[in-house]
Amino acid sequence: MTTAFVNATLVCPEGGVRPGSLLVEGDRITRVGDFDAPADATIVDCRGRMLAPAIVDLGVFAIDKPACLVGGIVRVGLMPDQSPILDDPGIVQRAADMGKPELWVHPIAAATRGLAGIDLAEMAINQEAGARAVATGRGWIADSGVMRRVLAYAADIGLTVVAHPEDAGLAAGAVATEGETATRLGLRAAPAIVESLAIARDLMLAEETDAAIHFRQVTTAAGFDLIRAARSRGVRVTCGISPAHLLLSDIAMNDFRTFAHLSPPLRCEDDRRAALSALADGTIDVLTSSHDPRGPEEKRLPFADSAPGMSGAETLLPLGLGLVHDGTITIERLFALLARNPARILGLDTGMLAAGQPADLILVDPNIGAQIVADRMVGRAGNTPFDGLPVQGRVKMVMKGGSILA
């Protein structure tokens, strides 16, 4: 099967933005640029719309195919916090097969058995079963000795450690970040330094073991400063963030709105602005949906009793395009954050528009106006703190491995 996308605005994290065509033969991209479409090719006239690499969403908590399809996501790095936990090769392999062919799941195996933070999991065997990285899950490994061994062992076998930076002792029981909002609402809160404390330790250990570490979500000014400094020393560190932490501050929790109960909790306005700066200056490598859908059973509760998490897959791209529309980042940078960089961290050869790459593509109209409406979301749960927000941009077509899905 040959498909020729013509009259497109090609958006590639490395090739930049340019008008042109793209040829897909079988499951691969074979040509990009100016060429005459072969006679036997199915022609897709993009009518000037953006043709970009499909999204690789690094660090989701649920395999949610409908939500991913709407959001232009064709690959997900699945966090190990599943039931059962991804700490066994059979479970890892099963997870890797769960979404195909429409959605490719790249399991991130548990770094420690049962995510308990005590004994190392079988990282190499899980790697053979399909694991693309190892993670500490939703929690932090409090024992520095264990974390050092996790990093050293993962470095030996070439896996990145995806870490959750939140000092467990300081954050125990907290559902919010310390500040005026948490004080007024009477919510148990932890200071924002829970994050930088954890990052500082983990960076020192990563530097000492020469391991690659990825912080799934960094959300504070102090955390970004630590990452910048470590990177300048040559530490192999990357970090991600979700749109929620770029666009919302802790005041979104007012009225005890549980849709704004996230992990890590929303930060103060200064930290939010620092996150936008870190996105603009290249400190942040990955924009993730942190897709963690929670149904009403988990959200229609008092704030402290509700589960943290939001449904993010459907809104990741439109919110990301908002950052382009407002000039925070360029469109090619957005796709570096959404596709190329997460692919690299997972060791996947995808995320760009280049010959030889898998034909994972999305056609995007960046100017279609829409509104995020929680009740109309197609995913497993429509819990979004962005309910009612007007956005611009919609996925018009998704191609996975040469097959048009929608």
Added chain:
Amino acid sequence: MSASDHSPAAVLPGRVAFPHRHLTGIGGLQPHEITFLLDESEQWIEANRARAKNDRRLDGVTQINAFFENSTRTLLSFEIAGKRLGADVVNMGVGQSSVKKGETLIDTAVTLNAMRADVIVIRHGSSGAVQLIADKVDCPVLNAGDGSHEHPTQALLDALTIRRRRGSIAGQRVVICGDVLHSRVARSNMLALASLAAEVRVVGPSTLMPAAVEQMAVTRFTDFDAALDGADVVMMLRLQNERMSGAFIPSTREYHRRYGLTPERLALAKPDALVMHPGPMNRGVEITSSVADMPGRSAITEQVEMGVAVRMACLDVLTRRARGVEGWA
């Protein structure tokens, strides 16, 4: 006294005196709204001191006291308040609620709603739980304390006590001492007293003080003696051991040494400074018996008395619209 006896003069020209459907907290109330509730409470103080205490204005009104967290004093106060106004009062304790069987709070709210309660009084251990219920029911909801969030009627009764004893609230230097971090009483009092132009000082160890407390228009102290300088009112908080996990203070002995209100310490405040405590007291920990029982200075039993009056006023005001009281429909 009947419903129609309520004086419309209390409704300020051009605005509704109390436009809120629920009373979930002091936050969100305007100063004149707080003052209105205090004024409304005044009438019930004398009525309660009379021998015949019954008023029938809430005849036919079903008041459900849904207490998901143990409380004796507040529950009793709300029960007495409702009964003195003629309401049919039903108490639902956590022990008999289906919450123990796994029912969610919203299910409980929907059930209470279906039973056509006219006013629901709620206490719950989680901050925001009352708001959650208020959003789901058709009748007014009164917050009797939710987690570490708010306890509005306590703040109102404290404000009423201060106003009656000191003549006014504006300009009074009120020192709130103790476990501010876990205290819904402190939060509501900070909001109410600051709103009514009192000078509010909070004092306690840093381990029991919420972050950004200064942004609630109060001044923060760690030295009790310094905070007491020139105080008109000393409001002690209960050391809430049941809310604490982990080491917040080294010992109650040390806590008493630094933050216990003793006669010697009270002498640092104004000579006629008022002593208050929301109760129940840990005698010998945050307050000594000699201070708690000090004639003329301790207003602790008076607070309890004001509590009933304030709750009567709140029940009356919140149900006026449903009862078709003139000017409120």
